[in-house]
Amino acid sequence: MRSALSITLAACLLLVGMSSPVFAQAGVPPAPQAGATGVDLSQQLEPRIKYWVGMITSASNRTEIYNARRGLTLDFHADGGPEYAPAFAAILDRTIAPLLEGLKADDPMLAAKQINLAMALTMTHQPAIESSLRKMVVSPNVAVRYMGWGGYKQIRPALLAGGEGPAMELIATVATASKTEESPMVVGAMFEAMSFSQGGTSASMTGKVRQAVLDVLSQNWSTCCRQVLSADPAWAEACMPAMPILSDVDAGLGGDNKAIRRKVRQMMVDMAWCAARIYEKADTRLTEVEAERAKANAAEVQPPAAPAPAENAGPGNLTPTQMAQSLVDSSLAQIRPKASTPAKTTPPAKTTPVAKPAAPAHPVTKVDHLAGDPTAGGPVQKAKEPTTKPKLPSKPIVQRSVQEESLGELVLANASLLRSVEMAMAASSDSSRNPIRRALASTDDKERGAKVLQAIGEWVEAFKTDGVHLPLESDFNADSAK
Numbered sequence: 001m002r003s004a005l006s007i008t009l010a011a012c013l014l015l016v017g018m019s020s021p022v023f024a025q026a027g028v029p030p031a032p033q034a035g036a037t038g039v040d041l042s043q044q045l046e047p048r049i050k051y052w053v054g055m056i057t058s059a060s061n062r063t064e065i066y067n068a069r070r071g072l073t074l075d076f077h078a079d080g081g082p083e084y085a086p087a088f089a090a091i092l093d094r095t096i097a098p099l100l101e102g103l104k105a106d107d108p109m110l111a112a113k114q115i116n117l118a119m120a121l122t123m124t125h126q127p128a129i130e131s132s133l134r135k136m137v138v139s140p141n142v143a144v145r146y147m148g149w150g151g152y153k154q155i156r157p158a159l160l161a162g163g164e165g166p167a168m169e170l171i172a173t174v175a176t177a178s179k180t181e182e183s184p185m186v187v188g189a190m191f192e193a194m195s196f197s198q199g200g201t202s203a204s205m206t207g208k209v210r211q212a213v214l215d216v217l218s219q220n221w222s223t224c225c226r227q228v229l230s231a232d233p234a235w236a237e238a239c240m241p242a243m244p245i246l247s248d249v250d251a252g253l254g255g256d257n258k259a260i261r262r263k264v265r266q267m268m269v270d271m272a273w274c275a276a277r278i279y280e281k282a283d284t285r286l287t288e289v290e291a292e293r294a295k296a297n298a299a300e301v302q303p304p305a306a307p308a309p310a311e312n313a314g315p316g317n318l319t320p321t322q323m324a325q326s327l328v329d330s331s332l333a334q335i336r337p338k339a340s341t342p343a344k345t346t347p348p349a350k351t352t353p354v355a356k357p358a359a360p361a362h363p364v365t366k367v368d369h370l371a372g373d374p375t376a377g378g379p380v381q382k383a384k385e386p387t388t389k390p391k392l393p394s395k396p397i398v399q400r401s402v403q404e405e406s407l408g409e410l411v412l413a414n415a416s417l418l419r420s421v422e423m424a425m426a427a428s429s430d431s432s433r434n435p436i437r438r439a440l441a442s443t444d445d446k447e448r449g450a451k452v453l454q455a456i457g458e459w460v461e462a463f464k465t466d467g468v469h470l471p472l473e474s475d476f477n478a479d480s481a482k
Helices: 004-019 038-058 062-076 084-096 110-122 127-136 142-160 164-178 184-193 207-229 233-239 242-254 258-300 320-335 402-429 435-440 448-462
Strands: none
Touching (some): 038 084, 038 110, 062 084, 084 110, 127 142, 142 164, 184 207, 207 242, 207 258, 242 258, 242 402, 402 435
């Protein structure tokens, strides 16, 4: 039973929505009545949801598509009680699922319609949209595939509450989609959807599920390693979510099965070695490029040498103090009134003559015209030594090149992957060692990459009893079987 306050809020939201341009359109079915539940709620929701979905599919421009999806969004977020969101998602799922494959291929707005339908589905965070998600993850539209795996991640806790069965269904979906997936962004989202131990769903990670997860990762691991070796930072980022999955599989199966432990740890070392190889090359080249840019910048800005002070002052050879005095006098002459237009002055009051003070030990000048009025008896200051401004470069300072930006991105991506791998290794071996992290923190620009590769060797040595070895680049050829 909804409280009077919730009913009032629902009415307010409805009034706000009905006053907006979206809801002002003619032909929009009425919103569900307050307090509707069960079959009545579904029957009242369905015409309105189908109306908005139809507006999306029949739209001729992006504004119409956006307005229709906004209508769905506002309806979904209305305060309709505990049954409202699941009922809304179920109707949305059975309405949109056929359209994900049924829209006209020659529609110029096809991609925009697919994406907005996918956005409408994934906003619900309800397990009722699973049938649509299964179609989204195999869509030819890469953005729809990405949102499909994101939707699986959102509903994963509720989905896996059903136990081993739903988990195995999701793994089968991943196994099928991963065989043809080429987008690193989508692969990363796929791995995140399969991270069953995250978000309080570790109870679903039975031995059977863990073995199935390991099988899926194994069938794709050579491809992932090969793509990391291709120096694509997007693939380095995509592989990061897989590392905690491996760690969880090892924790659940490796203790009782030496073959599985060896396989998992070898996969960790393989990925670390690939990332380290690319990191070493990229970091070394980045250091060289940065040095070249610094050298070019230094050549562009060369301030002239300061003039040596003259030993003897003469008409053409003034001391710095005399030069300062000359500058001050010149400035004062510019601000004093001209003789042709004498300023009105008040006769000075009679004063008692005072003795002239003794000359100071060092030459001094009066306050210049920027610091105060020299005729107002201001303080006397020591003349400042002239400073020479550096010569401006003849052309702009050399900026970071596209190559340098790309190398920097590659270094950061593979460094992040290496840290993720080491965290998985440490969790797998119950160790606090972190040789990779220490190597990455090295300030020796020329040897940092080599130190990272040496750190991989330390981990291989730690896993030696499991039969783990350093890989060869040929291990990741397309025709190699891992």
